[in-house]
Each structure stands twice: as structure tokens, then as C-alpha cells.
Amino acid sequence: MTVVEDRPATADAPPPKRVNPVWALLRNSWRQLTSMRTALILLFLLAVAAVPGSIFPQRGVNRENVSEYFASNPKLAPILDRFFAFDVYASPWFAAIYLLLFTSLIGCVVPRLRDHFRALTTVPPDAPKRLDRLPHHADGGRRPEEPAAAAAELAKRLRRGRFRTRVRETPDGWTVAAEKGYLKETGNLLFHFAMLSVLVGVGFGQWYGWHANRLLIAGQDQEFCNAVTQHDESVLGPRVDASDLPEFCLWMTDFSSTFQENGIPKSFRASVQVSEDGGAYRQTSFSVNDPLRLGGANINLIGQGYAPVLRYTDRFGASQEKVVAFLPTDNMLTSEGVVQFPDVNIDPSTNTRDPKLQMGFEGVFLPTGGTDGSAQSKYPAENNPVLYLAAYRGDLGLDSGKPSSVYALNRGQIQDGDLKKISGERPYVLRPGEKWTLDDGTTLEFVGTRRFATISIRHDPTQLLMLVGAVLGLAGLMLSLSVHRRRVWFRVVPAEGGSAVEAGGLPRTDYSGFGDEFAALTRHIKEGTP
Template sequence: MRAFWRWLTSMRTALLLLFLLAVAAIPGSLLPQRNLAPERVNQYLRDHPDLGPWLDRLWMFAVYSSPWFSAIYLLLFASLIGCLVPRLSQHLRALKAVPPDAPKRLDRLPQHADGLHHDGDPAAAAGAVAALLRKRRWRVAVREHPDGVTVAAEKGYVKETGNLLFHFSLLALLIGVAAGSWYGWEANRIVVAGPDYGFCDSIPQYDETALGARVGPEDLPPFCLQLDDFSVDYLDNGQPLDFAAKVTYTEGLNGAARQATIAVNDPLRLDGASVYLFGHGYAPIVRYTDRYGVSQTTVAAFLVDDDFLTSHGLAAFPDANVDPTGATPRADRAQTAFSCVYLPTVPDDVSLARSAHPAERNPALMCSAYQGDLGLDVGRAQSVYELDRRQLDSGALRQVGTETKLSSGQSWTLPDGSTMTFVGTRQWAALSVRQDPGKTTVLIGAVALLTGLLTSLTGRRRRVWARVVPDADGRSLISLGGLPRTEQASFAAEFAQLVSQLEENHGAPVRPAADVDDPGVHPGDARVRR
């Protein structure tokens, strides 16, 4: 167990587990996930009857809640904690410890200088060196010895501080992501403008939902919201300038109605959720009067096809052509639907079938009529924006009217005498309701991670020692030595600058007697060896 713990808490194992976590997340990006798109999972299982069940047994459609993904995640947590806590304790002890004493031979260090002198006694000279080092933000310790005084200084612990901050921030990121995955949720809804198309915060009223592993339908906060108006400002070239969705909402069971405006990057903040705006489009209003004179009106949100809001959708009337007197039995083959394309601004060349501008400058609805069995009662899911292709292929649904262009207010009479009228349009807005309890932790962790990384890369550990001994003429001789704890080219210049400042503060250095005959060395020059 001790050997396993050593292996688990090593930095190499932490990096390996982090890599495995990234690899394990790949199936969650390539395959549909049951908590996000259950209908796509069911379709995949139908399309791959042999491979699909095996992938399902391996939790490939629920990757992030699978036992093997959770095991990697928990092992990574344990590895990081077991690796970082001892390093943090060791770093705190190092911060409190005094710098080690000077070695006996300073001339063996990568940087050293001797021959500097001070007019005072060794204690005063050591105090002057220590004061200079403290002024340059070095940690300093002065020690007295029988033969003189030593000064020990060190700097650069911020490198290890940044390293620990980086790894603790990574741990915070993992905690934030886990909290968001367990207790966060997200739901999307297309809301048509008008008081009769609002919604409340419940699972059946959303178009898409993705609940966290620890979130149930009863955990959603109670609120209701309706879209009052949606406005967009466009340039002449069709580029949007600003979006604004005016909404009315209530919080709680008996909350008062309030009004707010939702814009891009300016969501509506509610207690327990935030409402974001991420799309908009048009919902044509279509009125259909069947062969018995019964009128029905639908407001169908159309899907946007391009930047100029060319949209397509379906206006379906499954209860049309039913004799209100009951004298004629109901026929499913009399169900009616209109497959349409909406152009906010009809171009000069109508054959392009693309809008010339996203604003409604010359709107038109181009539709084809179909009658028969829409396939709504067969028990399988189908799109509300397109006709069921299987009904068309089987002949249960047939086209009864060719594509016709309608302006607002115009009507179209079908061969059976029924009529379809393009009444106008309403705006719709795509809203995303989200709650992510880990986002603050993730944000703080990301900022701290970058800070720790930059600090770790720029910090430099190094040490400097000085040995001060009395001279024969009553002054003090100073020898300096420097040792970088990591390879760094700038330490030589920093050490030379320190020696130069000592020379400026304490006068010209004295050349050692052993160096009198050195060529190029003159009395008054300091010996600086590298």
C-alpha cells in the first residue's frame, strides 16, 4: 500500500491520469449522450443494432457518469492532493527557515568575487552587506564565527509558490467542473412573442434539457416567463447591431410580475438560474379554413437557414377536415400541413429562394400543401419543422398544392376548396436557462492557474553568501559567492551588479596579494571570477 501511494502521489502519475481523463472524454464528444440528446441515442441504437448495445454496456452513451470515468477523476483528485499537500508543507517550512551558512570555499561557486574591503570591523562590514541585500529584497541571515562573520541570503521562493499555485488551481478547476456536472443544469426553449406563448420552469415545457447527475426535475427554481417583444437593429448590409428581448417574468409561486430586457452578454439573473439570449427568428402566422368552413390558426416558429434569416418550417393542422356535425366519419388522410420557406425580404430574383435582408422589408411565404396521414399517431418522435419522410415515401402523405408565394394577408385556395391565409409573423427568441454552481470556482481557478504559471516560469531561485574577515591593517575583507538553484543566464549580471554596488558604497577594492603579478590586473581592481 505504501508503494502504491508513492506511485499514485507522484507528479508523473498525476500527468498520466490527466492525459487519461482527456482521452476518456473523447467518446463523450463523438457519441450522443443520453442526458443531452436521448432521441439521438435511440436513433443510434436503431441504426447500429450490433454495435450499439455493446457501446451502451460500456457506458459510451453516458461517459461522464460512467464508473470508469469517475474512477479516473477520483484517482486524479487523490493524486493531486497527495502530491500537493506534502509539497505545500515542505514549502512553508522552507519559507520559515533561515538561509544556510556560507560554505568554506566561496571561490568554488559558479559566481564569486574577493578583494572587496570595508573600513569598519567585520560586524559593521557584514551589517552593510546585509543591509544592501535586504534593500534588494533578499532573505538575509548574519552569523558570527571565531574567524569572522558570514552573511547568507536567498531569493526566488516565488517560483515554487507559483508552481504550487498552478497545481492547486488545477485542482480547483477539477472541483468546479465536477460541481457543475453534478449540480448544474441547462435547458433551451424557443419562445414566440405574445402572452399566450410563455412558459414556466418545468421539464415538459422545454425543447431541450440537460440535468446534472445530482439534479432532479423538482430541483428547478419556480419561475414563469413570456416574451413581450423582440427588436433588432440592422445595417444596410444586413449586419445586426443590437438585440433586445423584452420579457415579463414572475419568481416563486405567488411572485409579482416584473419586466426586464435580455441582451447579448446581459442575461436575466434569477434566483437559482440565469436566462441567456442566443438566437432569434420569425414565426409565420397561418390560418387554415378546411372544407367544412372550420378555421384554425397556428403560429409556427421557423428554423433559420442563413444570416439573412431565410427560414423553413411546417404549419400542421392534424385536426382539420373533421365534420363538426359528426355526420361524416373522420378520415386521417384529410390531415393537412404546409411545408414553407419564409423570406423576410424577397430578392429581385425570386428563383434564388434566399432573403436579401434579415429585416422584414418585403416579406413572403413560399409554401407547398400536403394532405393525408401526418404520422403523428404512430408513437415515434418526429421533427416539428419538417414532414415525416417515411409518410411521404409510403404514400400516406401526398402533395396537393405546388409551391405558391404569398405576401402578408394573401390567401391560397386548395383543390378541395379549403383555404390557407398568411396572416403575418411574430418574432421568436431562443432562450437558454442555465445554472452552473461551479462557474465561480472555475473562473477563480483559471485566473490563479495563469498567475501561477507565469510566476513559476519567471521566478528564479538563487543564493548569495559573503564572508567578512579582519585585515592586517584593521579593515575588513569581503568575499562573495553566488549559486543559482536553476540554470539562468541573468544571474551573472545580477551578481556583478551586486559587487559593483558594494564597490560604490564602500570604496575601491583591495587586490589580493596573490594576484599582484597577474597581467592586466592593477591595484584597486576587484577580482571577479566566473
């Protein structure tokens, strides 16, 4: 049994260094954050964190859908809103994962870039003493040249195969070291830099980008200019002001669409007149996969529908005509909407308006009505247009100052009795050109319809950066998967009649095809073929 005695430290021995616990904690945390494992976990968490953005409606995309969700789920919606379920991509927890992933990628890429540069500038290592102990070993045959000349010829042939080579003289002969496959690490780094560029593009795109939606009805009287006040919905980045929006105006001259027999849209295109920076108007068109580009913004066609044209003549003989878009509710473009006439029945003698005589109409428009009388369109094209309407008279509630939807009557006014239904239980049926005479002698005429298109206007200053990042990421991924790093060595020693060659190979990465490549390489070396 051996006993080890503890001996006190001598006076000449240096005292042990004390490690600062705070510094040690920071260093270990940084190492964990910048590890590849952490980067993959954060990338997975970012993908999971984006899932609620596709489940719940987002305020930055469609505020009306969010309002409808609150109306349908009055108890659940406020709870979800506390956790930013309707502003997922602007939430602090999404930003935290995003920034941690960005930091982790930088911490991963910078040291690997330094190591890769060092590897590219370092010559291949010398051959091991025992080539026969390598995973791949072969006899390279005999060559008539002297060892030095044979080694130089081998290095020349390997360089033609894009190997990095180094010839060394040893006590017993010459060695040729060759290495290939550095593009694999180059591809890995390129893929990581592409991810960084995409993350940077997403961040700066949120800061300096903007997007808006607009429902555009055909007709010059429905001209639209790019301003926040004329957008149906708009979201500006934190670094974007309303005055930064590009100046352009457009109005839709025509909208053409074709449908398959089952009603599925085949194609649709909007023809518009466009003016940029106050210049002259020019004719152009755009479709779903062919956006219109104006002032650095892309205008995409994302929807279509019909806008009935209605003319109301009040009890004093004054007429008003309105064009109102009815929103589709199914693939056959069965559409619902309301038409409100608040400024009617004005007494010409006193020029006063009785708010109790305002008129509102709500109903359903069918592009192709059936013979069964059902309020559902049979086909999305306008083959047999029918309009079902219900009439209301009273205070529409538009003068209260409270925001209200333009696609529905104020249900509160109806419940309070301020707005009363006067058309009976069954809706009135109108076709283009027909009139409806109400109980007080006023009339409503269904003049016809116009087409409307829903457009999305988006400006992303980092769009080119995102495209370059995606292309570089794909190229880097292909290099990383297709290129394999490997090393081969040749030892050339003097022999009778010239020199003898011995070969060895070592794959640096998992490469099942290296055995065949090494066999082919040594065969060509042995036979002297290209």
C-alpha cells in the same frame, strides 16, 4: 587475484527483513501515480479524451442532433454509442481518467506543500568554505566597520531587497546567508491547487448543476415558465430534482437584430417581461454577451429566427391560427418547418373528427426572397418575406402515441399513403396577407411573422469556484515563470582599517539573469549605494 569467501551469517546478526510483496506493489504504484510525470500524462489523456465530445453530438447538449446522427449513420452510430461517443463526459473511461488525475494531483501537492512549509521555516544554510568555487564570485570590497557591525549592515540591506537572511559568527569572522525566490514554489503549489479546485468544480457542477434549452417565440401567448415540462431539452444533475428548479416566468415582447451588408449578424437583443417567485412582471432585456440572471441561473441568447403565423379555415368555416417556428438552415436565415392542423374539419352536427381530413403544411420561409424564384433567402432581415408551402391531407400520425418531430411531417405516414400531397409538384408561394384556396374550398392565410429566440438556461453552483480557480491558476503560473530561487553569501573577515567582504552566489533554478543581478548586488554592496 583476490578471492572473496561467502561467510555464513553469525548468530548475533539480525535476520534480513522480508518485504511484503503486496505492500511493495501498492507503495510503488502509489509513487508512480503521484509523480509529476504521471500527472502530466493524465492531464494530456484527459485533453485527448475530451476530443470526441467536440466531434460527435452529445445527448446532454442536443438530443436532436444525436438522433439526426443516428438517422444519417444507422450502422456506425450504434457502435460509437457502445463506447459512449455521444455521452463522453458521463462515460466511465472519462471518469476514470478524471479521478486518477485528481488523486495524482493530491498525491503531488500534499508532500510538496509539507516540504515547502519546512523550507519556509528553515533558515538559509551557512556559507561554504570556498566561495570562489561557486558559479558566481566577487570581491565585496572593504568596509570601515568591524566585522560584526559590517555583517549586520549587510543583512539589513539584503532584507530591504526581500531576502531572507541569517548572520552567523565563524572562527575567522562573520557570514551572512541570504535566500530569495520562495514564491516560485508557492506559485507552483498555487497552480496545482487551482487545478484541483477546477476539477472539484467540474465534478460538483455535474452533480448539482442543470441546463436546459428553449425556443421562445415573441408574444404573451408564448409565455414560458421554468419547468422541466416546458423545456425543449433539459439535463438535470444526479443531485437535482425537478422541484429544485427556481421559479420564474418570462415572455418576449420584442426581438431586435441588425446585420452587416454581407448578412453577418451585428447585434441582436431580446426584450422580455420577467416574473420571479410569483411576483409582478418587470421589463428587462438581454443579448449574446449580456445574459439574464434569474434564480441563480444564467439565460443566454444563442439563436434567432422567424415564426410564420398561419390561419387555416376548414370546410365548415372554423378557423385555427398557429404560430410555428421555422428553423434556419443557413446564415441568411432561410428556414424550414411544418405547420400541422390535426383538429380541423370537425362536423358540428356530430362533433366528430375524420382523421383522414387532417391538414399539414411543410415549406421554406425566406426573410428576403429574390426575383429568380429560388428557395434561398438573399438577406437575413425581413425585407421581402416569402413562404413556399406544400399541402398534405390525411392522417398526420399524431394519435398513435409515438414521439415525432414538430419540425417535420411523419415520413412513414406519407410512404404508407395515409398522408397525401394535394398541392401538386411545385410549392405554392405566399406573402404576408395572402390566402391560398385549396381543392376542397378550405383556405390558408399567411397572416405574418413573429421573431423567436433560442435561449440556453444554465445553473452551475460551482461557477464562482471555477472563476477563483482560474484566477489563482493564472497567478500561480505567472509566479512560477517569473520568480527564480537563488542564494547569496557574504563572508566578512577582519582587515586593516575595518573588514573585508567576499561574496558568492548560486542560482537554485535555471536563471540566465542571475549573473547580472549578482553583479549589481555586489556593486551596490561595495559602493555603499542603495
